[in-house]
Amino acid sequence: MFIDDFLDYLQYERSYSEHTLLAYRKDLSQFREYAEIHQEGVFSPSTIDKDLVRNWIVYLLDSGFSPTTVNRKLSSLKSFFKYLIKQNVLSSNPLRLLNGPKTKKGLPYFVKEKEMELLLDSDHFDEDFEGVRDRLILELFYDTGVRLSELTYLKDSDIDFGAMLVKVKGKRNKERLIPFAEGLKSLLQTYIALRNREIGIASPSLFVKKNGEPASTxxxxxxxxxxxxxxxxxxxxxxxxxxxxxxxxxxNNGAELNAVKEILGHSSLASTSVYTHTTFEELKKVYHAHPRAKKEGGSYGN
Structure with a gap:
């Protein structure tokens, strides 16, 4: 009951996406099953303590879950207990000072500019409805940096062709405007005209399947x-x-970090800063190609 109430709170009061809600449900259901096994078939938040949660963490790691995944599951559980405190179900949070396993943060994967241009400008995409739609989807992700959930729920009304801005609804239901260039404007107009002619306007969603239903995440x-x-x-x-x-x-092309933060919809500059490490790694690779770097003692960086 408590878990369902918590998920309703996230959906109707916090406006969490369907994808996020499914992740929370999976994480909490997994913990409930573990707790029931170790508490004589009963799941009662008032009897949960640090030791039980620590043992659950060890169990997850032994089962092959990565530290990153375990920390995400622990975060779901902590949010659940914060909700119970807020609802006066509990008077204290047993997980408040509990830390998850340490993780080694790797640099994010990304596609190099030349590789992306080759893909988007090649004849890989067909010229029918699905081909035009699929190319636009990749182009829109790459040109605006939107999240999967943000692109999925785009509507025609979110596109302002005059101002060349797209309005997206991000995390915590926050809206932001992202500019786009002439090339993307042309692709959008071509796709919408083709969709309306061949599929019809059965849905306000920008991206649809061949049967006219909205394209899912x-x-x-x-x-x-x-x-x-x-x-x-x-x-x-x-x-x-x-x-x-x-x-x-x-x-890489000179944009200010704060500007990129705003476009991405990050709440903290620290989330955006990870990309400066990516660009630094690229610079090191370029330097290693320099003749001076190849000489003994000429290496740069570690």
Whole structure:
């Protein structure tokens, strides 16, 4: 009961996305099952303590979950207990000072500019409805840095062709405006005209399937994954890779960090700063190609 009430709170009062709600439900259900096994078949938040949660963390790690995934699950559980405090179900939070396993933060995957241009400008995409739609989806991710959920729920009314701005609704229901260039404007207009002619306007959603139904997050995710696989040696293929690629490309071409933060919709500059490390790694690779760097004692960086 408590978990369902918490999920309703996230959905109706905090406006969390369907994708996020599913993740919370999975994490909390997993913990409830573990607690029931170790508490004689009963799940009662008032009897949960640090030791039980620590043992759950060890169990997850032993089961093969990565520290990053375990920390996400722990974060879900902490949010749940904060909610119980707020609802006066509990008087204290047993997880307040509990830390998760340490993680080694790697640099985000991204697509190099030349590789992305080759993919988008090639004849890889068909000229039918699905081909035009799929290319636009990749272009929109790469040109604006929007999240998967933000792109999925775009409507025609969110596109301002006069001002050349797209309005997206991000985390915590916050809206922001992102500018776009002439090339993307042309692609958007071509797609909308083709969609209206061949599919009809059965939905206010910008992106639809051939049957006119709105394209789901999983549909769009698979479109991106399938097309990014055309790029050799790309370690990961997902919409978030294109978001990383957008940010990295912006910084590589002289954009201010604060400006990129606002476009991405980050609440903290620290979240955006990770891309400066990515650009620094690229600079080191370029330097290693310099003749002076190849000489003994001429290496730069570690």
């Amino acid at each position: 999983s549909t769009i995710y698979n479109i991106v994954k399938r097309n990014l696989k055309q790029i050799p040696a790309l370690g990961k293929c997902s919409p978030h890779v294109l978001r990383h690629s957008f940010a990295t490309s912006m910084l």
